[in-house]
Amino acid sequence: xxxxxxxxxxxxxxxxxxxxxxxxxxxxESRPENASKFYTPVIEWIKKFEDVLYWxxxxxxxxxxxxxxxxxxxxxxxxxxxxxxxxxxxxxxxxQGYNVKIEWHYxxxxxxxxxxxxxxxxxxxxxxxxxxx
Amino acid sequence: xxxxxxxxxxxxxxxxxxxxxVFTGEFDHRIISVLLKNIKGKLNPDxxxxxxxxxxxxxxxxxxxxxxxHATHDKTANSQSIFMVCRDDSKYTVISGNPILNSNIPAxxxxxxxxxxxxxxxxxxxxxxxxxxxxxxxxxAGLGIIDIAIKTGNSIQYxxxxxxxxxxxxxxxxxxxx
Numbered sequence: 001x002x003x004x005x006x007x008x009x010x011x012x013x014x015x016x017x018x019x020x021x022x023x024x025x026x027x028x029e030s031r032p033e034n035a036s037k038f039y040t041p042v043i044e045w046i047k048k049f050e051d052v053l054y055w056x057x058x059x060x061x062x063x064x065x066x067x068x069x070x071x072x073x074x075x076x077x078x079x080x081x082x083x084x085x086x087x088x089x090x091x092x093x094x095x096q097g098y099n100v101k102i103e104w105h106y107x108x109x110x111x112x113x114x115x116x117x118x119x120x121x122x123x124x125x126x127x128x129x130x131x132x133x
Numbered sequence: 134x135x136x137x138x139x140x141x142x143x144x145x146x147x148x149x150x151x152x153x154x155v156f157t158g159e160f161d162h163r164i165i166s167v168l169l170k171n172i173k174g175k176l177n178p179d180x181x182x183x184x185x186x187x188x189x190x191x192x193x194x195x196x197x198x199x200x201x202x203h204a205t206h207d208k209t210a211n212s213q214s215i216f217m218v219c220r221d222d223s224k225y226t227v228i229s230g231n232p233i234l235n236s237n238i239p240a241x242x243x244x245x246x247x248x249x250x251x252x253x254x255x256x257x258x259x260x261x262x263x264x265x266x267x268x269x270x271x272x273x274a275g276l277g278i279i280d281i282a283i284k285t286g287n288s289i290q291y292x293x294x295x296x297x298x299x300x301x302x303x304x305x306x307x308x309x310x311x
């Protein structure tokens with residue numbers, strides 16, 4: 001399975017999903033012109049990543065913790081729906097018994113970004129680790 | 134020299150109203166990006182908190198993107214759209230205006246009136262319901278308006294001014310206290 005690496009632009013976040021890594025990062029600003037086009041491959045990648053986790057766990061006995069890091073400065077309301085989809089996909093991996101967690105990084109002055117993370121966490125019923133900077 | 138008098142009038146109006154940015158024209162994605170970049174540089178004074186800066190930026194993006202969503206596809210009409218940001222001692226005011234087809238007004242008005250009558254808690258519940266409804270294409274505008282209402286303490290004001298038999302000018306305004 002290929003890694004998914006998307007360079008940041010002024011309206012879309014950086015995505016660093018390296019297949020061999022244990023940390024997967026989405027960072028930056030998100031208001032892409034076409035949110036569906038941007039986020040569909042990201043969501044698809046997470047769904048396929050389950051095969052990698054299965055192989056790691058059952059073939060190699062590797063049960064290391066996997067972390068999805070959200071480090072967003074800003075996202076618009078259209079992106080919010082896709083971010084929720086990503087979080088649902090991650091939650092599915094947790095439901096399948098993999099050692100996966102979500103870190104929600106935010107600027108400590110940005111109460112709204114903390115609130116947004118809390119909302120997502122409650123909607124999906126998955127505890128996040130909140131990390132202020 | 135009428136042109137000079139006009140320019141002076143405009144500059145005086147901008148000063149009186151504390152206009153930080155005003156733009157009229159066509160709001161495509163590229164222009165929106167340029168405008169946002171420009172306003173970002175003006176939103177970092179030391180006398181407002183980091184959260185207010187983020188909040189103002191958030192409301193700006195949603196408001197400016199709403200222009201594109203609501204504007205009629207008629208090029209001439211679209212060129213009449215306006216976006217303006219003002220600041221005084223107590224608040225930022227974000228104003229957007231664009232032509233809209235009269236046939237779209239009743240549904241929009243219903244949505245706005247519904248949002249304007251809700252408490253913060255009710256708005257948050259509506260946001261949760263809407264984002265989880267799974268409708269990722271058509272309802273973007275709905276979620277945007279709810280989001281603006283939450284972030285501005287529900288300070289939405291709107292109006293429609295008739296332009297032609299088929300179109301009206303839709304004005305949308307919100308305030309963010311400093």
